[in-house]
Each structure stands twice: as structure tokens, then as C-alpha cells.
Amino acid sequence: MTETTKPCIICVAITGSVPTKANNPALPVTIDEQLESTHEAFEAGASIVHAHVRNADETPTSDPEKFARLKEGLEKHCPGMVIQFSTGGRSGAGTERGGMLPLRPDMASLSVGSNNFPTRVYENPPDLVDWLAAEMRKYAVKPEIEAFDASHIFQAVAMWRDGRIPDTPYIQFVMGVKNAMPVDKPVFDFYVETVKRLVPDAEWCAAGIGPGQITVNEWSVAAGGHART
């Protein structure tokens, strides 16, 4: 398949872990709202759903029971859609973050390094990273590597080379997080070159946080990557 005909995968990130209905009344928070919102995106062409779940008070959670209900609904309403669960650190601590992996979603996010967030350290200690990767292998869940910084790409490659990540890595560049990596075109280009140099077959996508979202989507699609909305 040539670059020009390669389909662009659109990944819809419903809900996330930070915004609340106070920020945006349309934010899908309950499982029913999430299903409705994902269904709309699915009809519009999104093929991956990146999902977080929330408690009744809108705080993020890693509750496997909520993830199970979401997965059941998605399989019914959006058949064939790739389901990706977040194992990100805002929704739980330590191994709680991987408590939904036994549900065998198609994919799960995997942070492989640590970095600063706006007000704190995003902690992904090496032993937790290895445990999450092992759980993903055990339950045949494909990781989406969340690269918040350049070294995270190298870490993903090292884990792929030694088998901790069994298949060609799928890497998402995350830009625009305060105190981590800004939205910067030369960095984006360097990320793409680095992936091509180290794992020519790897698929990658890019997400811009907040005001950088559209910019990063445009860079990503133009460079042959996928887009997270």
C-alpha cells in the first residue's frame, strides 16, 4: 500500500481523565453518555476509541466493573471498533492502573517513562511499566505507547527488542502538556524520523493537548501518521 492510499486511523478519546461537566456540559461521563458519544464518532469514521471511566462524582477511576460495562456496550453499539482502555496514572495508583486488562480490550495505553505534568510528576516507575507490559502480553492486549518525551520512544524500542512488547510498537506522541513537551514542529519531525529509523514498520499517531490539538492532527495526517481527536 502506498502512503497516499494508506487509511488514516482516527482514534477518538472520549472523556479523558481531567475535564468535568463544569468545563463542558456535553462531556460524556456516564457509561450511557460514553456509548452515545462513541457511537457518533464511530458513524463519523473513527475506528479506535480511547476510553477512561469515571465515578458518579466525575472523578477518574480504574474500576474494572465500569470498564466491563463500557466494553460490553461498545461491542454491541460499535461492532468492529477497536477498544483501547487507558492505564494512565490519573485514574489510579500502582497496579490498580492495569486492573481492567483481564477484560482483554484490543488495546491499552502504556506509558513507559516518567515526566512532569502541570502540577506534579507523572510517575511510571520501571517495575510498574514492566508489570503493565507483562499483563498486556498475558491478556493479548496491544499497547499504545504514550510518548510524552523523546526517551519514551527509545524505551518502547528497547522493550520491543527484548520482547517485553511482542509486536511492532504502536506509538503515540503526546505534545502540549505543560512542563513536558510543547507543541513544536521540529520535535514532531524528529519523533517521526526517530521511529522510522529505529522501527521502520511501526505505526504512530500524535495527540496535541488543548489548543494544540488541531495543529498536531494536521502534522500527523500530513506525515503519514494517525490522529487522536
Place this chain on the structure above:
Amino acid sequence: MTETTKPCIICVAITGSVPTKANNPALPVTIDEQLESTHEAFEAGASIVHAHVRNADETPTSDPEKFARLKEGLEKHCPGMVIQFSTGGRSGAGTERGGMLPLRPDMASLSVGSNNFPTRVYENPPDLVDWLAAEMRKYAVKPEIEAFDASHIFQAVAMWRDGRIPDTPYIQFVMGVKNAMPVDKPVFDFYVETVKRLVPDAEWCAAGIGPGQITVNEWSVAAGGHART
């Protein structure tokens, strides 16, 4: 001054925080041993000393009293040498790490982001980074930014632009730390380009950890940077 006549600053890192006499019997651990070792490097041409201090049992410490004795000795034995104290996270927790800054060393290391180390997270939360930078401004200590990853360069630039770092940043690229950035030439080149693009006047140096030391020194000197031995 042209590139070719620009003097190359050699920074000698005595002791560090990790090795012990069991690893290398010649390791300078006591203040007297550190003075002797620094003096030799000074005579051989080193112009900056990057110093950690140790307890009697060789464990790293941030004890200001030990740093004071070291500084006094260095001023006597190596007059004119630039004294740089480590505020790195292996030697203490939280604000302890900056307890020696009131001694007004010429420089101090400053980590501006977080990353993984071989077995743990190297935690530099945003509020601690800001506190250390504020102490350095208060006591007129020039920071050496320790860039363990690409975003740390951007963070240093952001801090310089908003005045948290008052003078042109001095940035050290640290490569070869397991689970952080490997020794990789395209990354090195990208680091140099990024610094030149964002702060053309900035001075920078590079340190390779362990077996990458000589390689990184050679890259650094060839590219117009300084070298940490």
C-alpha cells in the same frame, strides 16, 4: 571569538553519588580525598568541579556542613576554579537538595523535569524545581541544567524566558542512563540544534554515563560544546 579558538571548558565530576570504594578504590570520598583529586584535575586543565559529598559510610548526602568544608578547601587549593554543587535527587529528598545553596557556590546543577532512572523515578516535581531555581536566584548561583530528556531543554528555555532562570541557560545533556536517554548521535545532534534554535547564545556540555563517556565527550568537543569527565 570563532568556534576554533573558543576555549573548551572541562568540568570534572568528582565522586558522583553512586559509585563506592568497592567499585573503585581510587574513588575520592572524604573531603581530603576530594580536594586532592580535584587539585590534580585542576592542574591538568579542568576549570569546573561538579561536586557531590558523602557520609562516612560512603552514602550520598546533601549535608551543608560537608559542602562548606569542601568549598573552603577548593577555594584554597584550586583558586579560580568554578565550583558547582549537585542538587541532584540521589543525595537527599525535597528541599534538603538545595540546603547548600546559601553557601553561594558559583554554580549548582538543576534538574527541571522528571524521568526514569534504572530502578526508580527521578522525581523533580514542578514546585521543587521552582523552589531550587528561586534559591539559586537568591544566592546568585548559576544553574547548570541537567537535561536527561528532550523536554528538559524546552523547560529550561521556558524558565529562562519567564525569568525563573535569569541568565542565558547553561545546559548539560546527560546520555546513557538506563530507562532514560541512551547514547545516540542523532539525539545528540538534535539537542545541539534545539539549543541553537531556541537560545543561540547558550553554552552547553554533554555527559555520557558509564561506557558512553568518551563517545559523548568526543561528540561534544567536536560540536563546540564543553565536556564533563
